[in-house]
Amino acid sequence: MTRSALTAGLVAVVSLVAFEYMAVAIAMPVVAKDLGGLELYGLAFSGAMAASVIGTVLGGRWADVRGPLAPLWTGVAGFVGGLTVAGLAPSMEVLIAGRFLQGFGGALIGVALYVVVARVYPESLHPKIFSLFATAWVVPSMVGPAIVGVVTDTLGWRWVFLMVPILTVAGGLVLLRGLAGQPLSGGQAEPAPGLPGKVAWAAVTAVGAGLMQYGSDGRLPLLIAGLAVLAVALPRLLPAGTLRAVRGLPAVVGLRGLAAGAFFAAEVMVPLMLIEERGLSALAAGFALMGGSLTWSFASWLQGREIFSQMTNLRLGSAAIALGILLMGAVTFTAVPVALAYPAWVVTGFGIGLVYPTLSVLTLELSAPGEQGRNSSALQVGESVFSVVAVAVTGALFAAAGSGYWAVFAAALVMALAGLAIAPRSAKSGPATGSGPAVESGSAGAAEPSPTSLA
Structure with missing residues (x-):
């Protein structure tokens, strides 16, 4: 059995998870209005996020100890089941329950896929695989809004949820065929307490x-x-030393969080600033974000073909994120031509496209057998929580400064520059020999002993 069916199945599942993530954000205002639950609007997102963090942590350890197949298929079932519950929900409370199940399932899928890549594909192919994963996340952001708009207007918002389970069954069958005969049975780590x-x-x-x-x-x-x-x-x-950017895996996790936090905190404000401050139409503002999506995909393609070294990817990518945010911040001032917004976000997208998949590759390279799930879990939890913190803090700065767009971009720039500073610590410095306890140094009582040095 060749790996082509497996690769197609993996990319299909990642694309569907990414599409639904984007689609729900677009359709939710209509959903809340129809179900009469505007006061629960935020909980529909925070509930899914909470479930995602829990699922990521549980799934990482599960995949290390038992192998990735059980968490993967449990995740698919939870993802499909959650979407079905949400699509048929008679009330906002039931929809939130479905979103919780969907978030939990999607998280299990995400971390299990990292372990599948680690155990099936040789290390030399990891850049290409994560390049495909990055593209699978980016493409829905370009074509998804139009699809969601048409579906919502013609079939109703419920089909935004219900059409994905149907497609997931098809993608799951391709994935099932590709997984047949692959070395995925059983775990590579001993069960550990805690x-x-x-x-x-x-x-x-x-x-x-x-x-x-x-x-x-x-x-x-x-x-x-x-x-x-x-x-x-x-x-x-998180790995010990993450908040101090200790060389190796801690710096990898820290850089992923800083890069994602800087990018998404700025991205949230880009269309609002261009529409409210610079008078662009929603379509024109959308084109700015689309340019960033295109260069994200292109840079991921370059990373997959190893055009640059890993260190170059991290340094150049981090510098591009910082430069793009700086230029976009300049657009907040009326003396600066608004046309600068387009190349600014093109540069930012190119930067995140180099950094993001490179850090995924490094995480597996720095993980010994039996650690891939735990370390991938740490990478994804760090990214998610750092992004939430970045968006929340910059949102508070925005409110405190009185629609202070400049304050948001300034804070995002500080995060991007911090990422640039720690990028040299993130490169692989030797063979994978384990990553040490997955807790911060100084967290008394947090470490959990394990025969395989797992937390």
């Missing part, structure tokens, strides 16, 4: 991130409370 505690810390982390989300509109006590919760809980889920 998993319930780790999942509990994931739940606490999700609560902290949710508090920050709700506090981003100017409710400072919630913002501070969320940040305090994350300061205690998040380090338990």
